[in-house]
Each structure stands twice: as structure tokens, then as C-alpha cells.
Amino acid sequence: MAEDKGGGGHDPSRRDFLYVAAGGMGAVGVAGAVWPMIDQMNPSRDVLALSSIEVDLSGIEEGQSITVNWRGKPVFIRHRTAKEIAEARAVPMADLPDPEGDEARARKPEWLIMVGVCTHLGCVPLGQQGEYNGWFCPCHGSHYDTSGRIRKGPAPLNLPVPDYVYLDDNNIKIG
């Protein structure tokens, strides 16, 4: 840049330095100004404030499921039967595309809590359907077992288990 124009016989490296320093400061300034314009699209404070919910499990009988809304998504809470638990725990790890033990997914075996969003492209799977008597996604035919693990179809991963804690025997807090 500088060697051809030259500052009337001055040392060209000085001009290079000024050019790069001014450009560098400009780039930093522009980046600093642009960041708020990008960050404004991230979740706002009121959205973040609503990111956890509490659920009372006491009314859900064995074999029943409820769906609750958490962060705008369905969370399946299923009171599993003994048969479903047994089926889920009997599966060899080698049969699973996304190996994960049922013990790790259900902290108390009778309560399965997971986000009901298919890991393929985001549809909501139907309960107690499909070849494994778990969940079946009608959009592109993904089959999940009674632990919500992917067994067959295009979905790559198991239905995710959200962070949750037992506040007492009958109440949980999700998120």
C-alpha cells in the first residue's frame, strides 16, 4: 500500500503503521458497536426468568402420562408400568444407536421425564406407539422405546432428559 504512494520520501513503514493502527481501531470499534445488535436476538431477561417450572406428580396414576410446557416445549412425564421398566432395562446396549442406560435416564424408575421433541427435526412424538411400545414420531418415522431412546428411524439421539430435581416425593422442578 505505502511503497508505491510514499509520503514524499518519508519512511514508508510509518505510514503502514498508521494505516494498520487506524484500520485496527476502526475494526474493534465496529465490532463493539455490532455486538449489541446481534446479542439483542438472544433470549431476553423475561424469557430467562421463566426457564424453570415445578410439577406436582401426585395425581398421575401408573400407566398415565402428562405433558407440561417447559420453555415452550412439551415435556413428557410418564408414570411407567413395571412391564415398561423391565423392557427398558432389558435392552442390551449394543442394540442402541445412542447407548444410554435406563437407570441414567429415569432417576426413579417409575418416573420417566424427558423433552418431547424428536431429535430428528423437532416434531412431537406420539406416546405408547411404534414398534417398541414407546414413542413414535409421525413426521419421519422415528421409533423410541419405553425409555425414550431412539431405536429405529432417522433421529440420531435419544429424547433428551432435562435437568430436574425432586423437591420432595411428589414434586419436581424442571430446569
Place this chain on the structure above:
Amino acid sequence: MSGHSSFESNNAIVKWIEYRLPIFSFIHGAVGVYPTPKNLNYWWSMGSLAGIMLVLQIVTGIILAMHYTPHADMAFASTEHIMRDVNYGWLMRYMHANGASFFFIVVYIHILRGMYYGSYKAPREILWWMGIIIFILMMASAFMGYVLPWGQMSFWGATVITSLFSAVPLIGESIVTFLWGGYSVDQPTLNRFYSLHYLLPFVIIGVVFVHLWALHHHGSNNPLGIDRKGPQDSIPFHPYYTVKDLYGLGVFGTIFALVLFFAPNYMGHPDNYIPANPLVTPAHIVPEWYFLPFYAILRAIPDKLFGVIAMFASLLILFVLPWLDTSKVRSARFRPVYKMLFWAFFIDCIILGYLGGKPPEGIFIVAGRMATAFYFLFFLILPFIGWFERPKKLPESISTAVLDSGGGGAPDGATAKAEERG
């Protein structure tokens, strides 16, 4: 606009694109080699600053639209949501609100620059018209934008300004009902203002393009107001004026940032942080500062219809300024009488702005009428000045004036010396 370009490239991709879409030679011609008078001062930086402010307003406006709800029950709350919950929402809103003010500051200086240096004269009359159209569109845009937060000033400002049209004989009331979409300013009004507030800036971009098209056809006027005699009177836009405009942007941006971060509500009204209430009008209702001179003219006339006519006339009279000014000399630097008159007009505008913000009582009414009378008097005596005024001797060319820094006004001597070094 690309007429000045001699663009050549050895890059195969550039050549491939250039052959199909001559965008590189277009840019090269418009902001690269574009020949510009070599004696422009910093008042000529306002055009690029206005363009930058327009872009900033559009960018921040699109961002605000992502979080704002144009509903009478939710607009105020969603504005507070932007201020409190959205990441950097306060910054986006303050930038947009103060950006409007700074946009007007820059455009007012730009207009006064044009008036002082006679930039509206032949062959730049249409360029001047496009500027006035942009100015009117800006005012409409700013007015509707101010309604959107749905505070008390929003609501009552909207009521007062739309009611101006009720002064139209016979069909006035119908026009107002049509503008409101109902019998008062309400949800339909807010919703349509939101839609139009989003639309108008893009219309402005279109007119700006025509403005620049006309500008680049004959090129910029200059502080001497004389035509360029040859290539020795011009320098390429880049790097000389890109750097000059960037420096101007740096100074302007510093002032903007000071207000933005330390006095963001200085130019606003506290009443607008009270949610709109159709049953109670604030005690003292005033428009934003950039409307105050026109508001003062409106109030100066003690008749509803003629007040409205005077207010619109004060704006529309600018369209005929190129013909009201009968002098062939452009720059006020060589027009002693016009120069005095110009500064009197400038001070009159400031006085009108001051009076527009004062309650319409006592001395303010008298002063408002006098200032309004002088505003129009300026345009009425302008034709006569051109006839009897004896302008100073014009320099032979821009180059001779610039190189002979003894001539011309004192502040420009400094500029001329700086140019010599370059």
C-alpha cells in the same frame, strides 16, 4: 453515476462479474474517482452523515420491531420490555430515539449549508427538491415513530397533529376520521402508524438515490459557489473526502455517544413515560424539538385554518427558493446583504424553535407572531436583494482562490493551507 470510472481489473472473478453487472465500475465511479471540488469544508460532511444516520435508524428500527408490539394494550409495556428485558434493548431504543434527533440536527445543518452557499441554484433545483421531499418524509416518519411507545405525549401528539387536518373546510372531519380509522386515536391508528413508520424510511432511501443521482450529475457545489473550470479544480472523492467524512463521522459519533450514554432522555419528555390515557391531556403538550419552529408558526396565527396553512407554507415555500433568489451568485461569501439576511433567518429559526416550546401566553404570543412574520419576510424580500445587492468579486477559479489563500474569508484560508500541503 459511473460515468467517471476507468475501472480495470486483472482478477478473473471480478472481470466475470463486471462484464455481467458493472457494479465495480459503478462503485469506483461513484465514490472512487468521482471528481469533487477540492475546496469543500466540513459543512459538506453533513450529507454523508445524514446517509449514515438513515442507515442507523433503519438498522435499530428493524431491531426494535423484533421486540415491539403495535397494540394499544401492549405497546407501552413492550417498550418497557425493550428497555428492561431485551439484551441491550435500552441501547437500541436510545440509539433510535436520539438517532432521530441527531438525524434532524445533521439535516438541518445540511439544509442551512445549502442555503448559505446557494446550493439550490441552477442546475441543482431538482436536487434541492429531492432534499425537501426527504425532509418532509423524515418529518412524517419521525412523527409516526414518536406515537409508537404509546405514552401520554405519543397519544396527545398524535391527536393534535392529525387534528390539523380538521382545519380543511367541509371535509376536514372526514379526513381526520379516515386518518384515525375511528373516532379517536386508538388501536387502528397505532397499527397503521406502525406499518407506515416501517415503510417510509425505505421510501426515503429511494428519494435519496434520486438525490444522489442528481448530485453526481453536476457534482457538489462548493464554498466559493463557482463552477469548476477544469480538472485542476477537482480531486477524487477517495481517499480525500472518504477520509474527511470519516473524520467528521468520528467527531459526530463522539457527540452522539455523549448524549446517548449520559443524557439519553435530554431531548425527550417525561410525560411519555406515562401510559397513554385518552381521558386526560398532559398540562403542557409540545412536539419533539425538531418540530418546534413549525409548531410556533402554527400557533402564531389566531385562526385555525390559516395557522395550518402558514405551517405547511413555511415548509413548502422552500420548493420555490431557487426562483425567489434572483441572484446569480451562489455563495453568501460574496453576497454581503444576503449573508446578513441569512444569519437573521437562522436566528429567527432558533427563536421560533424556542417559542414553540413555550406556553402560548403573554409575550410569547407577540414574539411568535413577529418571528413568524420575519420567517416569511425573508422569502419575500429575497427577490429584491438579488436586484440591488452588489456582490463581491468572484475568484477566477477554485484553484486560484485555494492557492492564493489571502483571498476569501478568513476561516477558509486555514482550509486552503491544509489543501496545499496535500
